[in-house]
Amino acid sequence: MDLATLCALMLVALMPLLYFAGSRRGRRRDGDRLPPGPFNLPVIGSLHRLGSLPHISLQKLSRKHGDVMHPKLGRVSAVIISSARAASEIFKLHSLQCSSKPSLICSKYFGNDSSGIIFSSYTPQVKLYRKLINTHLLSPARLRICDGIRRAASLDPSATSREIRCSCAKTYRLFGERSFCGSSQEFVRAIVETIRLVGIFNVSDYIPWLRWLDVQGLEKQYKQLTDKLNRHLFSILRDRRENPRVVTTDEEPMAFIDVLISMDELSDTTKITLLLITQDILLGAVDSSALSVEWAMAELLRHPAELSRARREIDDVVGSQRLVEDSDLPKLRYVEAIAKETLRLHQVTPLINPKLVEGGPIKLGGFTIPAGALVYLSSYAIGMDEKFWKEPLEFRPQRFIEQDIDVFGQNFHFVPFGTGRRVCPGAKLGLDTVRIGVATLVQGFDWELDQDPAKLDMAETFGLVCQKTQPLVAIPRPRLDSHVY
Ligand code: HEM
Incomplete structure (x- = not known):
């Protein structure tokens, strides 16, 4: 059952309570000096308002109630941050108090009771793991070795999006080539399904007494999926322990x-x-x-002038006798602008994973946010703010040429990788992967759509990451001599 249907059913059942809620509403908020927010229904609060695209519903609500908005989600106090000003205040002044992830039901399964990174509190272990990622996975030397692998992965234009995802995992050489082949498709499917499930608001997190019913059937799916993931991960670990690889070569960096x-x-x-x-x-x-x-490719196919400009830039810098490489990226400013504009217009995580307010209440913009509240940073609302972005709904890479805007969490007007202590540790690698992926596909192929580009379906589906509802289907034709590929 989806969230909207569930909330509708609960609304009908709870009608008699609504009357009492209305009369008590103002009093409670004034006493607590909470940020303003929408009218909250008893029991479900504002859960029914989230809809299928919560980032858009919340952005609309924040236009009415303000950039620091307090809806109740079930019995949980949520605070939605929708402006650069509020984001800067909370993540500069209260960064430490807003760095832990809440203990959601999915984190018990996928985070093994919060012992990994993504689902954990901000503990010394998490700091250590983030440091290990920086030093060992994302070191410039290691990334140089992975460059060729990454380019080869972008070069298969017939790859389905699932295969592209699989090659991303190979690229980062997490497990090495050997253990990632064979059942890798199944494993990637399980990871992608986890990303989908974890992005769904689980009503039982917000109305805990409903948990035993598991009304959305999510907990059952969490269990099945963790079993599947664990089976695969354990077989990889067994393999690595039995056949350790400690030598790095140019072709195969240490997993x-x-x-x-x-x-x-x-x-x-x-x-x-x-x-x-x-x-x-x-x-x-x-x-x-x-x-x-x-x-990015969907936008470029809808905007042929931008595609031609990117191609001209790549042809000028790289020529036609070799393929674009990582070392070309600093000279490809328009390609970089395309990658950034794509991350602004199609935020991968439009509603950044909530942070738990710890160690007492915090003051924000004259309001009090209680300890235990969940703070959601709406990177979507910030990226759509007309006060900063002219015509925010338009795909205009040029805006990033006119203004040099940091993308790694220092400029609060643009936070596609989050900000603060939990900012994405893979941000640079992520941005570079998008840049080299787009550059390779634009340089290497002419693209044809079997429909009017203006009618391309650009609908999105919300989740831990937001994706195109309809996968992009385009026909590639090589445009360089065959020896180049
Ligand atoms: C375009 C590519 C990417 C985007 C847009 C992106 C975005 C994000 C965002 C918004 C967060 C949440 C930050 C927060 O909770 O405050 C995050 C967290 C994270 N990302 Fe990325 N990411 C990308 C690529 C990558 C890559 C390539 C890696 C790995 C090498 C990675 C690893 C992680 C990890 C481990 C976390 C959890 C950090 C923590 O909880 O402390 N990401 N990412």
Whole structure:
């Protein structure tokens, strides 16, 4: 049962309580000096307002109630941050108090009771794991080795989006080539399904007494999926332990899982945690970059002038006798602008994973946010703010040429990778993957649609990452000499 239907049913059942709620509403809010928000129904609060695209519903509500808005979601106090000003205030002044993830039901399953990264509180372990990712997975030397692999992955224009996701995981050399082949498609399917499930608002998180009913059937699916993921991850770990690989070559950098296994400081870490770190990287990495490349190509096919301009730039810088490489990226400013504009217009995570307010209430814009509240940063509302972005609904890469805007969480007007202590650790790799993916597809192929580009379906589906509801289907024709590919 979807959230909207469920809320409608509950509304009917709860009609008699509405009357009492209305009369008590103003009093409660004034006393607590909570931020303003929509009228909350008893029991469900504003859950019924989320709809199928919660980031858009909440953005509309925040236009009415303000950039710091307080809807009740079930019995949980939620605070939606919808402006750069409010984001800057909360993540500069109260960063530490808003760095932990809440303990949601999905985190018990997919985060093994919050012992990995994505679903965890901001503990010293999480800091260590983030450091390990930076030093060992994202080091410039390692990324250089992965460059060729990544380019080869972008070069298969006939790949389905699932295959692209699979190649993203290979690219980052999490498990090495050997263990990622064979059942990899099934494994990637499980990861993609996890990303979908984790993005759904689980009513039982907000109305805990409903949990035993599991009305959306989510907990049952969490269980099945964690079993599947664990089976696969354990078989990878068994394989790596039996056949350790400690030598790095130009063709095959050491798999990240081998790096983790060989680390002294992790010798006490349980194998479950080692696996969770790699699983969390997959959850963060697999869909995000691949979906952004898909969105970018869809926009370019709808905007042929932008496509031609990008192609001219690539042809000028790279020529036609070799393929674009990572080392060309600094000279491809328009391609970078396309990647950034895509991340603005089609935010991968339009409603950034909530953070739990810890260690007492915090003051924000004259209001009090109670401890225990969940803070949602709406990167979507911020990216659509007309006060900063002229014609925000338009795809205009040029705006990033006119203004040099940081994308890594320092400029609060543009936060596609989040901000603060939990900012995406793979942000640079993610952005570079989108840049090289788009550059390769634009340089290497002419593209044809079997429909009017203006009518291309650009609908999106909400989840942990937002994706195109209808996958992009376009026909490629090689435009360079065959020896170049
Ligand atoms: C276009 C590509 C990407 C986008 C738009 C993106 C976006 C994000 C966002 C918005 C968050 C949440 C930040 C927060 O909770 O405050 C996040 C977290 C995360 N991302 Fe990315 N990401 C991308 C690529 C990657 C890549 C390539 C990796 C891995 C190498 C990665 C690994 C992670 C991890 C592990 C987290 C959790 C961090 C934590 O909870 O401390 N992401 N990402």
